[in-house]
Amino acid sequence: MTDSNPSNTRDAEYLAKLQDYYADWKSIPSYASLCDVFGIASKSWVKAILDRLEKAGFVERTPDGMWIPTSSFFARHVADASVPAGMPVMVGSSHGDYHVIDDMLIDTPSKTTLIPVKGDSMIGAGIHDGDLAVVEKRNLANVGDIVVAIVDGDFTLKTLGKEGGKFVLRPENPDYPVIHPQGTLEIFGILVGLVRKYK
Amino acid sequence: MTDSNPSNTRDAEYLAKLQDYYADWKSIPSYASLCDVFGIASKSWVKAILDRLEKAGFVERTPDGMWIPTSSFFARHVADASVPAGMPVMVGSSHGDYHVIDDMLIDTPSKTTLIPVKGDSMIGAGIHDGDLAVVEKRNLANVGDIVVAIVDGDFTLKTLGKEGGKFVLRPENPDYPVIHPQGTLEIFGILVGLVRKYK
DNA sequence: CATCGTAAAGAACGGGCGTTCTGTTGTCAA
DNA sequence: TTGACAACAGAACGCCCGTTCTTTACGATG
Numbered sequence: 001m002t003d004s005n006p007s008n009t010r011d012a013e014y015l016a017k018l019q020d021y022y023a024d025w026k027s028i029p030s031y032a033s034l035c036d037v038f039g040i041a042s043k044s045w046v047k048a049i050l051d052r053l054e055k056a057g058f059v060e061r062t063p064d065g066m067w068i069p070t071s072s073f074f075a076r077h078v079a080d081a082s083v084p085a086g087m088p089v090m091v092g093s094s095h096g097d098y099h100v101i102d103d104m105l106i107d108t109p110s111k112t113t114l115i116p117v118k119g120d121s122m123i124g125a126g127i128h129d130g131d132l133a134v135v136e137k138r139n140l141a142n143v144g145d146i147v148v149a150i151v152d153g154d155f156t157l158k159t160l161g162k163e164g165g166k167f168v169l170r171p172e173n174p175d176y177p178v179i180h181p182q183g184t185l186e187i188f189g190i191l192v193g194l195v196r197k198y199k
Numbered sequence: 200m201t202d203s204n205p206s207n208t209r210d211a212e213y214l215a216k217l218q219d220y221y222a223d224w225k226s227i228p229s230y231a232s233l234c235d236v237f238g239i240a241s242k243s244w245v246k247a248i249l250d251r252l253e254k255a256g257f258v259e260r261t262p263d264g265m266w267i268p269t270s271s272f273f274a275r276h277v278a279d280a281s282v283p284a285g286m287p288v289m290v291g292s293s294h295g296d297y298h299v300i301d302d303m304l305i306d307t308p309s310k311t312t313l314i315p316v317k318g319d320s321m322i323g324a325g326i327h328d329g330d331l332a333v334v335e336k337r338n339l340a341n342v343g344d345i346v347v348a349i350v351d352g353d354f355t356l357k358t359l360g361k362e363g364g365k366f367v368l369r370p371e372n373p374d375y376p377v378i379h380p381q382g383t384l385e386i387f388g389i390l391v392g393l394v395r396k397y398k
Numbered sequence: 399c400a401t402c403g404t405a406a407a408g409a410a411c412g413g414g415c416g417t418t419c420t421g422t423t424g425t426c427a428a
Numbered sequence: 429t430t431g432a433c434a435a436c437a438g439a440a441c442g443c444c445c446g447t448t449c450t451t452t453a454c455g456a457t458g
Contacts, residue, residue, distance in 0.1 A: 009434090009435095010435085016308070016309030017309070019308040019309055020307055020308055020309050022308075023302075023305065023306065023307065023308050025261050025265075025267060026267050026268065027226060027227075027261060027265050027267045028226075029261065029263050029265060030263060030265075030414080030415060030416085031415070031416065031417095032414080032415075032416095033263050040435090040436065040437085041436080041437060041438085042435095042436055042437045042438070043415090043416075043417090043437095043438090044416095044417080044418075044419085044436085044437080044438085045435070045436050045437075047416075047417075047418095048435090048436090062224050062226060062228065064228050064229060064232050065416080066224075066226050066228060066229075068224060068225045068226045069225065074298060074301060074308075076301075076305070076308070076311060076312065076313050077312055077313065078312075078313045078314075078315065078331070079312050079313065079314045079315070079354070099313065100298070100301060101300045101301045101304065101313075101331075101333075101394055102298055102299065102300045102301055104394070104396060105300065105394065105396055114299070114300075123325070126322070126325040126326065126327045126330075126395070127325065128325045131325075132300075132303075134300075146397065191397055192396070192397050192398065193394070193395060193396050193397060194393075194394070194395040194397075195300055195303070195304070195392070195393070195394055195395075196325070196392060196393040196394075197303060197304055197391070197392050198345065198390055198391050198392060198393070199391065208404090208405095209405080229444080229445060229446085230445070230446065230447095231444080231445070231446095239405090239406070239407085240406080240407060240408085241405095241406060241407045241408070242408095242445085242446075242447085243406085243407085243408085243446095243447080243448075243449085244405070244406050244407080246446075246447075246448095247405090247406090264446080
C-alpha cells in the first residue's frame with residue numbers, strides 16, 4: 001500500500017480502465033484488445049503499461065505468461081472523510097487506505113455464509129428486509145450478539161438475550177414478541193457483517 | 200442443478216480440476232496448459248470438453264474468444280440434508296471466487312469509492328454510524344436517491360428531495376434539519392451499497 | 399462377430415499473439 | 429536551440445495457440 005502506485009502519470013487511468021474491463025469480463029484480454037480498452041494504438045505501449053502495473057503490484061503473470069490481477073487490483077479506496085472534494089482518480093494516494101470488502105467481512109471463508117434477511121423484525125438494529133447477512137457458523141454466542149438461530153427448521157436473525165437464566169431471542173422491533181425457545185436453543189452462527197445493495 | 204450438469208461422465212471431474220486451477224490462477228489457461236491440468240494429451244479433446252462445459256453453462260467466451268467462467272462456475276455444491284429451507288450461500292472454501300460481495304456491489308470499480316458513515320442522521324434508513332457507504336461517483340441523481348453531497352467541503356450522506364422546485368438534502372432522522380443548499384448543489388455520487396462489520 | 403458411441407491421441411495448418419526494435423511526436427528545461 | 433525524456437505509433441518476426449481432420453482404443457450392445 002505504501003509504494004504500490006504506478007510511476008507514470010497516466011497509469012492510474014489505465015489501471016481504472018483495466019479494472020472496469022475486468023469487472024465486465026473477468027479476464028485480461030490480449031494486447032490487441034487492450035489497445036481498444038486503453039484507447040491507444042500500439043501494442044508495445046500496452047506491454048509497457050502492464051509491465052509498470054506489474055512492478056506496482058496490481059497485476060502479475062502465470063507461468064504461461066498470462067496476465068492476472070493481484071489482490072490489490074481489487075482493493076477499493078476508503079475515503080478519509082476529512083478530505084475535501086478534490087480527490088480525482090488517483091491511485092496510491094498518500095493517505096486513506098484500500099480494502100477488499102470480502103476480506104474485510106470474511107475471516108474464515110469455510111465457515112461463512114450469506115443469508116438474505118426477510119422481514120423487519122430487526123429494523124431497530126438497522127437490518128432491513130432484503131439485506132444480506134454475513135454469518136459465521138458456530139454454535140456458541142454471547143449475550144448481546146446478533147445470532148442466526150434455527151427455529152422450526154427456519155433461519156431467524158435475532159439478538160441473543162437472557163431472561164431468568166434461560167436464553168431468549170430478542171427481535172429489535174417492538175411489534176414482534178421475544179422468542180422463548182423450548183428445550184435447547186440451536187444456534188447456527190453469529191452475525192459478523194451486513195451488506196445492502198441499493199436499486 | 201437439474202440441467203446444468205455436464206453431459207459426459209467425466210466432465211464433472213474436469214470441471215473440478217478447472218475450478219481448482221482457476222482458484223489458484225484466476226484465469227483459464229491455454230489448451231496446451233489445460234492438457235496438463237486435465238491430465239490428457241490432446242488439445243482437441245480439451246476443446247471438446249470446454250465446448251461441452253460451455254453448453255452446460257459453466258464457461259463462456261469473450262468476444263475475443265477467451266474462455267471465462269460464468270456465475271454457475273462458482274456456484275457451491277449444496278451440502279445435502281440438515282440444511283433447512285432458505286439455503287444459505289457458502290462463500291469461499293476450496294474453489295470459489297472470493298470476490299462475491301465486491302462483485303455484487305461494485306459495477307464500475309473506477310467510479311466507486313468507500314466512504315465511512317459518521318453520525319446518525321440517516322438512521323431512519325438503517326444507515327448507522329460506522330457503516331461503510333459504497334458510493335458511485337456521478338453528479339446526476341434522482342429525487343429519492345440517497346446521495347453523497349459536498350457541503351462545506353465535507354461529505355454528507357442524505358436523501359435527495361425537492362421542495363418548491365429546489366433540491367434539498369433530507370436526513371432520515373427527525374432530530375436533524377433538512378438542508379437547503381444555497382446556490383448549486385454539488386453531488387459527489389449516489390449510494391449503491393452499504394457494508395457493516397460487527398465487532 | 400459386427401457395430402456403435404465414448405474417450406481420447408496425434409498431426410497439420412494458418413493466423414494471431416507477444417516480443418522487440420525503431421520511428422515520431424510533444425513538452426519542458428537549460 | 430538543443431537535447432533529453434515521456435508517450436506513444438508502427439512494423440517485423442517467430443512461435444505458440446486454437447481449430448480441424450484423421451486415427452485409435454475400448455467397452456457396451458445386439
